[in-house]
Amino acid sequence: MPTSLPPTAVMPPQGASAVTPIAFVQAILLAYQRRGMNPAGALAQAQIAPAALLDASSRITAWQMERISDVAMQELDDEALGWFSRRLPWGSYGMLARASLSAPTLGVALKRWCRHHALIADDIILTLGVAGDTASVSITEQHGLGALREFCLVSVLRNILGVACWLIDSRIPLLGAQLPFAAPLHREVYAVLFSGPTLFDSAPAAIRFDARYLALPLRRDERALQQMLQRALPLTVLPYRRDRLLVQRVRQALAAHPAQTHGAEALATMLHVSPRTLHRQLKEEGASLQSLKDEVRRARALELLLRTRRPIKQVAEAAGFQNEKSFMRAFKGWTGQSPAQFRQNQQGLGTENP
Template structure:
């Protein structure tokens, strides 16, 4: 299984530090890396340049060549080799799982059969799932960063492929100082990236764990032939995107002890603001929602309707105040929209037992 890359195939943005880690793997086994560098079209003189970068395709080619030539998919990271096909075995062992949560747990458990130098673990708390790595033996400094980054990326890439969805990360942490190529981490782990942490980890919405796996053995065989486009580049759609947009629009909820949820704020519900919060472009946001059969405006109307109904039922606020709170300029436009949504006026909705409501004709 090739190491999952994370960038546009034509963009030279993969840090040369990761190339040097692979070259050191060759040195550990006393094998010449010239052939692998030549296959990846990487000039040996460039390997030592601190700020140099390579493309995702070059990096994938180098990885695949090295893993097979050295017969070690860990590329020298651990105290014993992970023979060619080890990560494919992890994929197969998880593929029959009914959902992603069990697939990840199986991956973590079976990974310990391959090596006990590191241990992967999945924990869920407060609606957030966290995949973390415990270093059970000191990792060689020459390999440590690349090992931790790749171990997280292997599983993330497989998980995205398995459920046929992008898994948006909330944050990622690493137990070392920010490297000079820290900008690459924002591309590898979109979201909040933190250094000098206790361990390597990333966190994501717990609800991804309940999504069913979408792949079979035939699809796995195809994926393992070339992991880059199938584990990373095609997973732009996020199956939880619509839900996450709704939550952002609704805003944080206060405690249940008599307080009310925060009303939607129009200034934070623009496409640009929502896209920024979700770490995607506004264009991508619109496209993915369309793929789900919805739109930003439809979700905005849904959130406005729900909040308006909540306030009409549970508060004594004047209708004009509610109209402004849910993003309308005046009571008239709010009443027109509310009638389109529910078939009745806001006043009639607030007084369901009023005989006058029988005169309301659904729009």
């Protein structure tokens, strides 16, 4: 996505970590070379030392990547930075965002984005697909992308993911990503570029995520779009933090294995977030891991008491309690009754099974 910042001196943030591979900068320089233009000004504004270009292991910060991309897009008048057979003039991706803005849900917005992208660039085709509970955005290469292939495919996927997150004001954790080229020397960077596992030598280029995000309504308007376009590149460089479906995803994970204790670390690993992020985002949504555990345990216990004749001890174990005593104490707090009293009072309300 483009920005409208003028190419003037901007101070970088202090203490930022350098993660982005220098190979992506080399790809931008190749676009300059093909146009017969000098990239020295862009490199200077991004504070990228010439020596870094000679070391394949060099890394730059997110700010530096944002800066050189911003300046290059303006100087080349190409928001695709040389990826395609024709330039994408300044404002092309902003036009796609505006066309998607009136969609009722993220799914409709992404369908529009994919369809309209083909109108501005026919070198690739973007496709939104759904298989079961998994959604995907894939890229079909219509023409060879040459030396810019990696940078193009990664950028296009990161771009649409960033826009999708912005449209619904939520992080969309990826279930995985796949790319049709061999693992590069900087393969470890892909753990940052795409959450979830990344497969190489796997065509087509694609990202996968929970299909429930497609049903979320958009939370942006024209005013928000104008503000975002003032500095849009961070959407493709930095990960979105808030996850509007996190509570639902945690609840589902807990319910899938109710007998497990579900420590924060194991659950966070399952959901592809850090334990700290898990607790922070649940708090932002007005929930906590303990409250969700109690909710799932309560629902499981009530179901077993109403619909089976299992002994109380077995119900406690199946609901995830370590012993019958702690279960009885928790259950009385939920209902004001012991499990046995509750079952007796509710006789006949459910179908009893062995």
